[in-house]
Amino acid sequence: MIRILLAGQGGQGVLSAGRFLAESGLHEGREVSYLPAYGPEMRGGTANCAVIISDEEIASPLCTVPDVLIALNSPSFHKFAPRVKKGGIIIVNGSISDSFAGRDDVSVYDIPANDIAIEAGDVRAANMVVTGALVALTGVVQERSILNCLREKFVGKQNVYTNNERAFRLGMQAVQNK
Numbered sequence: 001m002i003r004i005l006l007a008g009q010g011g012q013g014v015l016s017a018g019r020f021l022a023e024s025g026l027h028e029g030r031e032v033s034y035l036p037a038y039g040p041e042m043r044g045g046t047a048n049c050a051v052i053i054s055d056e057e058i059a060s061p062l063c064t065v066p067d068v069l070i071a072l073n074s075p076s077f078h079k080f081a082p083r084v085k086k087g088g089i090i091i092v093n094g095s096i097s098d099s100f101a102g103r104d105d106v107s108v109y110d111i112p113a114n115d116i117a118i119e120a121g122d123v124r125a126a127n128m129v130v131t132g133a134l135v136a137l138t139g140v141v142q143e144r145s146i147l148n149c150l151r152e153k154f155v156g157k158q159n160v161y162t163n164n165e166r167a168f169r170l171g172m173q174a175v176q177n178k
Helices: 012-026 075-084 113-122 122-137 141-151 158-176
Strands: 002-009 032-039 046-054 068-071 089-093 106-111
Touching: 002 012, 002 075, 012 046, 012 122, 012 141, 032 106, 032 141, 046 075, 046 141, 068 113, 068 122, 068 141, 075 089, 106 122, 106 158, 113 158, 122 141, 122 158, 141 158
Parallel strands: 002 068, 068 089, 089 106
Antiparallel strands: 002 046, 032 046
């Protein structure tokens, strides 16, 4: 079982990334929980979601002590980094946040997600950069499952699909090179 907390501000694709992970887990026949939370402001407000993927039944969708934190902005990083389980992983968007967690019992990956997304063709694909990093680091779902979900989501929008696929692959490479 892996508990993943994705956090950022509305409009950064936090909830979409969480859905792609959850749907990928379902496509692979795994047990999945997806619990989104966002402020009333939506775009610009806070947004986070908890995704749990397991081979066994999931007792609770709550993710108070995540194995992995993906933080797309600085406030989310500083708010949730202390909650990550000892031995866990933090993936932080280094384009817009520092990466000092003040802990030496977790692995912190500072990924310049916005910069990589721009390189891929669209800054809005930063969520796919960190998703790629997550998949490369944990193997929580298969690469092809995420890409299939992207294809389903962006049917008829080939350019959007291409940018997101490129961002996902660049995110995988970003952690493989570290």
